[in-house]
Amino acid sequence: LMGVTGSGETTFTNLITNARLKVGHGLGSCTTEIQLAGLKLDGKDVVLIDTPGFDDTDRSQGDVLNQIATFLKQTYEDGRRLSGVIYLHRISDIRMSGSAIESFRLFKEICGDEAMTNVIVATTMWQHVDNVKAVEKEAELSDKYFNEAISRGARMLRHDNTESSAKAILRDLLRHDEEPKALLMQKEMTNERKQIPDTQAGKHLLDALDNLFRGLQKKLSSQDGEDQEMRRKIDNIEDKRRRFHMAIAVDILTRLISSAQMVNNWIPCTYH
Ligand SMILES: Nc1nc2c(ncn2[C@@H]2O[C@H](COP(=O)(O)OP(=O)(O)OP(=O)(O)O)[C@@H](O)[C@H]2O)c(=O)[nH]1
Ligand SMILES: [Mg+2]
Incomplete structure (x- = not known):
């Protein structure tokens, strides 16, 4: 659902x-x-x-x-x-x-x-x-x-x-x-081994954020002086982009750590 x-x-x-x-x-x-x-x-x-x-x-x-x-x-x-x-x-x-x-x-x-x-x-x-x-x-x-x-x-x-x-x-x-x-x-991430931002959905989301970001920047640059509200919106989009990448990095790191632990646990066993 x-x-x-x-x-x-x-x-x-x-x-x-x-x-x-x-x-x-x-x-x-x-x-x-x-x-x-x-x-x-x-x-x-x-x-x-x-x-x-x-x-x-x-x-x-x-x-x-x-x-x-x-x-x-x-x-x-x-x-x-x-x-x-x-x-x-x-x-x-x-x-x-x-x-x-x-x-x-x-x-x-x-x-x-x-x-x-x-x-x-x-x-x-x-x-x-x-x-x-x-x-x-x-x-x-x-x-x-x-x-x-x-x-x-x-x-x-x-x-x-x-x-x-x-x-x-x-x-x-x-x-x-x-x-x-x-x-x-599912096929993209497993069969083609793509990371989330490289899948169609991930790309689509990043494109949408980029478009939003560019639109707001254009508006901001056409205005005289600093528009606080616009600046807040731009910061918010930047934050979303960063969090999207960060969450994926954390996910990859967690997987790496758990596979490193598996290898660590496995090596001593091979010597018994
Ligand atoms: N009348 C009516 N109210 C509904 C229906 N489905 C959900 N509600 C009401 O809508 C509100 C939100 O319902 P949820 O089932 O929590 O919605 P959700 O999609 O799971 O929301 P998230 O978990 O935030 O994504 C609640 O007050 C429900 O009682 C429906 O088919 N008819
Ligand atoms: Mg719900």
Whole structure:
């Protein structure tokens, strides 16, 4: 389950499993770690993977991408494949904000075109909206923002926060003729041994930050005097870029240390 923060990933997970994962009721993001919860559906063991939402209010998009990427890589190396990916989107959002568009682009880069047949875009929060307007908005979303994904095989379904609609979404993924498929980012990191910033999703995120950075710098240079607010925004983007690289460096270092420890532990044994 992926989506922007507050789109209802954890609520979806709790609805059909025995898990009692923490749901966010305030303005801030809630889920900070990837959490798993299982259920039995039509005799099949299903594991739901609840992820921290994109556009996290406390952490950067890069931190969330790192977390998801690390988990996806591990899963793929363990030989497990995802039967499907559910992207939740709030139908109650008045408009598709820049960050919502950006989050979905990032999601598409994580999955890649080939895995789109195993993707469901599920709209949530139907209880919060006028039904007629929401149906119009749903049509606009499928024609405009999600149409490329749909043309590659993704399906758009409604989730009305009931157990039956959540199960219908899972059944759609399980019943679908497609085999579980590796996501593009999993193949890039494992088969092509790419680091996160070199994957399509990583590159996309860095490009987006660069564009933002250049735009703000241009604005700043066209102004007389120092604009404190603009300077703060630029510093914030620089900070996000640095943290994205830093998190990856820490990850690589941790792996190196643990493999060095494995070698250390192994050498004395060979002499016995
Ligand atoms: N009406 C309605 N409310 C929902 C639905 N899904 C979630 N909510 C509410 O939306 C809020 C956020 O839900 P969460 O499940 O924590 O959202 P999340 O996507 O896990 O958020 P992060 O963990 O921050 O990424 C909570 O108050 C939920 O009760 C839904 O389908 N319909
Ligand atoms: Mg959550």
